Amino acid sequence: MTKQRICIVGDGLSGLMTAVVLAKVPGIEVNLIAKKGTKNTDKRTTAISDANYKFVNQNITNLGQKLFWPSQKIELFYETAKEKINFLNLNEANSNLMYVFENDKVKNVLLKEISKNKIKLIRKELKNLDESKNYDLFILCIGGQSKIYDNITNARSIKKDYKEIAITGYIRHNYKNLNTSQFFLKEGPLAILPFSKNHFSFVWSVKKYFFENNSKKIINLVRKKIVEILKNKQDITITNVQSYPISLRLRKKYYKDNVLILGEGLHSIHPVAGQGFNLVLRDIKKLKEIIKYYVGLGISIKNSYALNDFYNSRKPENTIMGLGVDATHSFFKQNKYLDPFKEIIVKNIKNNETLKKFSKIISNRGLSL
Numbered sequence: 496m497t498k499q500r501i502c503i504v505g506d507g508l509s510g511l512m513t514a515v516v517l518a519k520v521p522g523i524e525v526n527l528i529a530k531k532g533t534k535n536t537d538k539r540t541t542a543i544s545d546a547n548y549k550f551v552n553q554n555i556t557n558l559g560q561k562l563f564w565p566s567q568k569i570e571l572f573y574e575t576a577k578e579k580i581n582f583l584n585l586n587e588a589n590s591n592l593m594y595v596f597e598n599d600k601v602k603n604v605l606l607k608e609i610s611k612n613k614i615k616l617i618r619k620e621l622k623n624l625d626e627s628k629n630y631d632l633f634i635l636c637i638g639g640q641s642k643i644y645d646n647i648t649n650a651r652s653i654k655k656d657y658k659e660i661a662i663t664g665y666i667r668h669n670y671k672n673l674n675t676s677q678f679f680l681k682e683g684p685l686a687i688l689p690f691s692k693n694h695f696s697f698v699w700s701v702k703k704y705f706f707e708n709n710s711k712k713i714i715n716l717v718r719k720k721i722v723e724i725l726k727n728k729q730d731i732t733i734t735n736v737q738s739y740p741i742s743l744r745l746r747k748k749y750y751k752d753n754v755l756i757l758g759e760g761l762h763s764i765h766p767v768a769g770q771g772f773n774l775v776l777r778d779i780k781k782l783k784e785i786i787k788y789y790v791g792l793g794i795s796i797k798n799s800y801a802l803n804d805f806y807n808s809r810k811p812e813n814t815i816m817g818l819g820v821d822a823t824h825s826f827f828k829q830n831k832y833l834d835p836f837k838e839i840i841v842k843n844i845k846n847n848e849t850l851k852k853f854s855k856i857i858s859n860r861g862l863s864l
Contacts, residue, residue: 498524499631499796504621506533508541508598509758509775510636511605516554516779518612522790527609528626531618535606537598538735539663540688540696542769544859547776548594558604564690565591566675572724573679573827573841575834579724582841585855592855593675595690627754631797632786639744639759647751653814655743655821659683660706661766662699662713664736666721669693669729677767678724679827684767685720697721698766700741741765745817749810750802757782764817765824774816777861778809812862
């Protein structure tokens with residue numbers, strides 16, 4: 496039986512994961528196109544839910560557990576003029592809420608899997624979609640800004656410029672019992688993500704003007720803020736500091752003919768809830784299920800309703816989650832008129848067990864209940 500051919504474009508985390516997962520489907524041949532001379536220098540971390548960790552672990556055979564740092568507790572804080580209110584604690588006694596990994600280390604494992612599974616790696620720059628004619632399915636995982644997407648979507652999307660900059664980096668420390676935490680600060684939300692015993696990463700989203708006015712002393716500001724919120728004056732070492740602009744983009748159109756958009760090109764959301772790559776993994780999982788179904792029936796992907804099925808099954812959750820994260824970010828932004836009311840609300844959240852349970856379910860499995 497002739498294998499159906501799928502090509503993934505892009506060797507970022509989304510592209511590599513998609514290639515390895517789809518290569519597991521019987522009857523599929525996978526190629527991967529990536530630019531020449533690209534190096535794995537992604538010094539960031541990513542957080543995924545327990546359900547997504549299990550999906551990744553099932554599909555990547557050589558992905559060691561040591562690469563993933565588990566969290567059984569997540570704490571949320573809201574800063575007022577007088578205090579930082581610990582308004583929501585999510586706990587799991589017998590399982591983990593989430594896992595954090597270093598992007599570059601996981602990408603190295605995925606590259607080895609690609610070699611092991613004989614996925615053909617083609618080093619070239621994609622300038623147009625002419626190459627798609629040679630495949631049954633052509634998947635674009637080339638970030639959020641490529642002009643190639645305009646050939647598919649005609650620029651149709653839900654867009655919002657937050658006029659914010661995300662500052663990320665690694666911190667070496669000697670703190671004990673450090674939990675995954677999200678602090679809603681007056682400057683903007685700051686997340687702490689432990690990924691080993693003595694290391695955590697941070698993501699601090701601040702106004703663009705704040706970043707520009709303090710760009711030369713940003714590391715010192717991060718150091719001061721971390722020491723302040725953790726209430727410990729011990730020395731810390733900050734490395735791998737990076738920054739990037741934040742925007743909301745939710746595509747209204749996912750595909751054209753046999754070309755599908757995936758990853759950040761499909762949906763880019765605010766990092767405040769850590770749901771970005773979780774949505775990507777749920778997309779990959781659903782795409783694998785649909786392709787396996789049609790290939791199992793002996794139906795050509797190119798001449799089937801596979802991409803329409805994917806669109807109908809994933810667009811509702813991606814849109815609702817993206818707009819939900821946007822609403823969460825808007826709620827916690829500083830506003831002198833609304834802050835007194837928000838303080839009352841967050842204090843009442845603390846004892847709401849139903850909300851805690853619902854939050855854990857959505858964070859873990861999304862809306863695919």
